[in-house]
Amino acid sequence: MRRPLALISSVVLCAPLALPRGAWANSEASISASAAEPGPNPEEARLKEASERFQKGLTFYDQGEAKLALVEFEKAYELVPDYRVLYNLGLVAIQLGEFARARVALESYLRQGGESVDAGRKAEIERDLEMLRARTAVLRVETKEPEVLVLVDDVPVGETPSVEPLVLDVGPHRVSFRRDGYEATTERVTLAGGEEKTVAVQLRPVKPQLVTVRERPLPPPVMQPSGPPVGAWVGWGVTAALATGAIATGVYGIGQASSLNSLKQTPDPSPSQMDQLSSSASTALLATDVLIVGTGVALAVSTYLTFFAPRDRDKAAQARSLGVALSPTLIQAYGAF
Known part of the structure; x- marks a missing residue:
């Protein structure tokens, strides 16, 4: 059974994100902003696009298009990072079976929302997170060398030592390490639900290739006939x-x-x-x-x-x-x- 998404009347935007629908309308419609006509200001254009993206996400969700809704919610959050959009992201990701994505979104929702999240909503999300932690794992990466690019399943996640602990779905993953002047290294790990694992590597410098040059003795002189050379x-x-x-x-x-x-x-x-x-x-x-x-x-x-x-x-x-x-x-x- 699908749970209703949170509706936000405005995410600090110049246009409403959604009209009130269903049980969540009152609890999440606390931010207001003046409705203004879109102008040439790039900031206004960005806010307007975020509002439209969020509205499209709600429409797709009502139509049963969860994947399309997730894309629109993520784009809206990228444009205007209001924490309440993360609640919708988490619920849609759960429905799609993308548990790591859902866990990151809901943990960020509670962390950013803080005291603004009511007790009932917080208890509901904690139950969701308990379920998600059993279906995800945490991976930490360490390298002896600094500024090593880390890729998980061929997707860059940052450079050491600034890579935060990664929340990943359970199962096999490829963790690759790259830095100029060093041999690329790939580790394969299989993560179980609730597991916390650390992958530590030391890269090996690329060995310079030596080229051996051998001298050959000159052939004996050849007598040349007279005339132009x-x-x-x-x-x-x-x-x-x-x-x-x-x-x-x-x-x-x-x-x-x-x-x-x-x-x-x-x-x-x-x-x-x-x-x-x-x-x-x-x-x-x-x-x-x-x-x-x-x-x-x-x-x-x-x-x-x-x-x-x-x-x-x-x-x-x-x-x-x-x-x-x-x-x-x-x-x-x-x-x-």
């Missing part, structure tokens, strides 16, 4: 490739710019087409400039390797390498000769 041929190949790319992008960029100028001469040019042609032309011409500079660098390196680099047999035996790195803002030439 291999690096020179590579350099001329890179020069040719860069020059070809510069010509291709230049032709494409000029063509796009010409198309853009033609489009501008039309009576009603399309802005999107103009933007596309302008972007294509700018990108292609910028790439052309970069490739031209790269071609010049590669040409200079290739000329040096062909006509000026030492070619005696001892130095020719040494390994040579050549490379050119290009980016929109940087050109690098590197090599070993």
Whole structure:
């Protein structure tokens, strides 16, 4: 049998939360506030939303939609934390079998309400809490390291040492501990009704990974034939490739710019087409400039390797390498000769 929910005429809001209904109307309708038209004030908007959420929760509850009612009551309490909403939260959570949720809500109701809760209501809630404590457990977590993030069933509950004792439903749970620089740890616990348990862990620092580098002896020198070194041929190949790319992008960029100028001469040019042609032309011409500079660098390196680099047999035996790195803002030439 469902118990009637508490009705609150106003939760320090600018609009009523609920009209009186049933046996609880008089006992919980003691807070009053002036009804005002919602304005641009963010505070008024927040209070108005809380009132509407609470009203929707009552409507859902009357319609038998306990899950929807619980969501609305929690949202109303989040917006305006009036302790009397917790009574409704607790009763609806009991009906849904979410006993830990109900216990937290009703304990908070008595703690926040204090002397404002009448004796009959208090006795009723104490009976509920006796039933709930037999169906829930309390879990405490401890870590040697501070500022460890604690997750219960993958839901963050806080960082040590500030994590309060957790009220949980009975059954199995996963308790995870995470902190940068330490290995993540997960403990699995099974809680029984009325049990109070402590999980204490010490995290292990992450071990740095060592990389071993072994030197290999250089191969014996290889006598190189006379003529331009291999690096020179590579350099001329890179020069040719860069020059070809510069010509291709230049032709494409000029063509796009010409198309853009033609489009501008039309009576009603399309802005999107103009933007596309302008972007294509700018990108292609910028790439052309970069490739031209790269071609010049590669040409200079290739000329040096062909006509000026030492070619005696001892130095020719040494390994040579050549490379050119290009980016929109940087050109690098590197090599070993």
